Amino acid sequence: MRYVLRKVALFVLTVWAAVTLNFALPRLMPGSPVDAALSKLAATGQQITNAQRKAIEIQLGAPHGSLLGQYWDYLKNIAQLKFGRSYSFPTETVAHTIGKALPWTLVLVGATTIFAFIVGTVLGVYAGWRRGTRADSSVTIGATFFAGVPPFWLGLLLLYALAYKLNWFAIKGGYTPGLTPNLSLSFLSDAAQHSVLPALTLAITTLSGWVFGMRNNMINVLGEDYITFAEANGLRTRTIALLYTARNALLPNVTSFGLSLGAVVGGSVLVESVFSYPGLGNLLYIAVTNHDFPLMQALLLVICLSMLVAIFIVDLLYARLDPRVLR
Amino acid sequence: MALLSASGVNVVYQPSRGQRISAVRDVDLSLEQGEFVGLVGESGCGKSTLGFALTRMLRPPARLERGQIIFDGVDVSSLDGEELRRRRRNGFALVLQSGMNALNPVRTVGRHFGDILKAHAEPGEKHSAAAVRERGTELLGKVHLDPDVLSRFPHELSGGMRQRVSIALALSLEPQLIVFDEPTTALDVIVQGAVMQTIKELQREHKFTALLISHDLGVVLESTDRVLVMYAGRIVEDQPSRDLLTGPHHPYTEALLSCYGDPRADEVQLGEIPGSPPDLSLSEPGCPFTPRCPLAEEVCHTVDPPLTILGRGRAACHVRAPLVSVESGAAHVR
Numbered sequence: 160m161r162y163v164l165r166k167v168a169l170f171v172l173t174v175w176a177a178v179t180l181n182f183a184l185p186r187l188m189p190g191s192p193v194d195a196a197l198s199k200l201a202a203t204g205q206q207i208t209n210a211q212r213k214a215i216e217i218q219l220g221a222p223h224g225s226l227l228g229q230y231w232d233y234l235k236n237i238a239q240l241k242f243g244r245s246y247s248f249p250t251e252t253v254a255h256t257i258g259k260a261l262p263w264t265l266v267l268v269g270a271t272t273i274f275a276f277i278v279g280t281v282l283g284v285y286a287g288w289r290r291g292t293r294a295d296s297s298v299t300i301g302a303t304f305f306a307g308v309p310p311f312w313l314g315l316l317l318l319y320a321l322a323y324k325l326n327w328f329a330i331k332g333g334y335t336p337g338l339t340p341n342l343s344l345s346f347l348s349d350a351a352q353h354s355v356l357p358a359l360t361l362a363i364t365t366l367s368g369w370v371f372g373m374r375n376n377m378i379n380v381l382g383e384d385y386i387t388f389a390e391a392n393g394l395r396t397r398t399i400a401l402l403y404t405a406r407n408a409l410l411p412n413v414t415s416f417g418l419s420l421g422a423v424v425g426g427s428v429l430v431e432s433v434f435s436y437p438g439l440g441n442l443l444y445i446a447v448t449n450h451d452f453p454l455m456q457a458l459l460l461v462i463c464l465s466m467l468v469a470i471f472i473v474d475l476l477y478a479r480l481d482p483r484v485l486r
Numbered sequence: 487m488a489l490l491s492a493s494g495v496n497v498v499y500q501p502s503r504g505q506r507i508s509a510v511r512d513v514d515l516s517l518e519q520g521e522f523v524g525l526v527g528e529s530g531c532g533k534s535t536l537g538f539a540l541t542r543m544l545r546p547p548a549r550l551e552r553g554q555i556i557f558d559g560v561d562v563s564s565l566d567g568e569e570l571r572r573r574r575r576n577g578f579a580l581v582l583q584s585g586m587n588a589l590n591p592v593r594t595v596g597r598h599f600g601d602i603l604k605a606h607a608e609p610g611e612k613h614s615a616a617a618v619r620e621r622g623t624e625l626l627g628k629v630h631l632d633p634d635v636l637s638r639f640p641h642e643l644s645g646g647m648r649q650r651v652s653i654a655l656a657l658s659l660e661p662q663l664i665v666f667d668e669p670t671t672a673l674d675v676i677v678q679g680a681v682m683q684t685i686k687e688l689q690r691e692h693k694f695t696a697l698l699i700s701h702d703l704g705v706v707l708e709s710t711d712r713v714l715v716m717y718a719g720r721i722v723e724d725q726p727s728r729d730l731l732t733g734p735h736h737p738y739t740e741a742l743l744s745c746y747g748d749p750r751a752d753e754v755q756l757g758e759i760p761g762s763p764p765d766l767s768l769s770e771p772g773c774p775f776t777p778r779c780p781l782a783e784e785v786c787h788t789v790d791p792p793l794t795i796l797g798r799g800r801a802a803c804h805v806r807a808p809l810v811s812v813e814s815g816a817a818h819v820r
Contacts, residue, residue: 241766291546388588391543392655393574403590404599410592481592482639 162478162485170471177463180235181456186226192219192452199231240268242457247449253457256442259340261424261461263333264431264438267354268423269343271361283373284405306367314360314433321356329353331435357434361427365419372415376408383407410481417473421466425482487559488516489662489695490540495553497532499537502547505767508798509535510546511719514793517663520693522686524706524727526742527716528763534583536716537665539601541580542570559664575606579661581653583668583699589640595651596622602658625654628691629684646677650684657688659778663695670705682709703742707731712799713737716809718764718774725799738775773804781805 196215197207220243222229236242286298289317291463322328334340334350380386381404383433387405389399424439431440478484497510517523527533536545540555542562555563557578565573572777582588589598589733597621603613623633629650640648649669656664668676686709689696697816700706706713706727713730715723723736734740744757760780764770773779776786785804794799797809 184488231655302565351600384582384587385590387545388580388582388652388655389545389590391574391580391582392539392602393571394657395571399518400602407590407592481590484639 166474173467177240181371182230193221193451243453245451245454247445247451253453257457260439260442267357267438268427272419272423273356274360275365276369279369280373282328284377285368287377288376288400302370304365308364310360310364311429313364313435314430317356317360326357349416357430357436360430372412376411377404380404413477414473415467421469424465425462460476489519490557491516492555495539496551497535497548498551509719509766514708517695520695522689522696522710524710525697525699526703526706526714531703531716533699533716534667539666541578541665543580552800562574575659577661578663579656580658581666581669582654585673589648591640594639595635598655599658602655604712625658629654645673647679649681661694665697667699672748704746719766721793722802730800735796735806736803737779
């Protein structure tokens, strides 16, 4: 119980720190959105007048008042999910834009992360248990090959071969243009069809990490005395493989799994932009290329918070998996 | 009939790349029912490897190259897989050097007992939570631990308690032979004494055969009936413990004994053995102790002395236990 309270306190503290940093960082950066907009205008050859500057300041809601007052307003706005309006999608609020993109990323990247973790872990357990055999070498060599493949390149390759040449899948997007996202069966199957290639790309390129991690952990644990002792006591092979070796080898990987789940919300910028997938990764790409400060700030906050939540959950889960941390 | 008799046991470490090391060389030994035998020698002399070979726990790169191990009338050196696993009940158990780390850190002590009981349950034999608890309590009692240890995790126990738990786990197999591989090396002297005391009590009570592997001749002499001395992968001396202290045969045993001071002596003089043990990756002719031996003769450099009967034991030494030479027909008797 003390452990949980400590973790909760730590979580609250880090969330506050993240939110505050998100407030402070843009203010520490040289230049401002207003300057950026004005320089864009100047690049077109227009004369910049003071009135224009004033107009843009009002349009962008340039801060006025003391820093403390700004901070208070910022906290209030965040509590109400008011992140302002983005420059890239002027008709929507930032909260709305993010809300629309979030499910796409959660389902695509979330499902593939879980899938890759499970398959990679099972393969790693198998290879580690059979270390030094032909089965181990096949798994390890295969994983090494896929670890070397850059995700965007694999994405382009799949697009070219399966979508462009063979026409089995759509070239871009999360659904057929013209449809309105809803939860009907026909829409979901359309979306599933569109998600096959990005999911495949992500799963194949992230699988190897889990395979290697798990295989190495297995081999380390197999060298422990408690495995020797378990064998000397004649425990069943399956008990030793699963409850004594794999169970303990899994522990370090749980932490990495939590971190990658936290990173899901950040999406996969490269893969999502290759497939023009309507997720958060693609949105972040758009925000960066358009100097879209409100969108960027809100996205970074969301990514940061989801990472913290994931770490918090893993911490709590870890205490159940490994009694040693409760000390 | 001996409970265990091993003959011509040779163990090699053969890494896929690297040097082949023959760690145990032509060992013959037998352990009688209910006997408490010590196995001593310097680090790296092959004593633990021999203990692992006898309990069939060698793992690559180590392997039993040659030799036969007859346990309870069965040749266990050729057993494998499920057959070997089944043999571990009422058979041979092993208590490890670092008993501290012999427990799975994420399983409670009770679960460790459950795992063993379930692994060896006969069809129809019960292994309910209550049965495991009852058996666990009984076994922990034998090693002087409270039943509430059952619900604890290994990290919640002290080193001595953990070693007691691993002894209780080994006992749960009801073994006829327990090989203790340096059971007290990782413990401090006081706990060491208490754990050794428990081992002796258990051995007397349960009448199992025990092989105590240790580099500490003092601990071994105190508790065992018979001592085997190992040097460079060979057994060089085999004597009843009470004879060994007063009348060691092999010059190596003599040298080992001189490394211990008598605490009652007014002036303690500790000996040391000059030189170092031979490289076990080489196979040189002659007695392996020759370069360090004060008594070495001509023959010691060329002929490997066999383990020959001498007094109430055996020794492998040309000088102390000379063979009758066939050519001259005369023995070198001293």
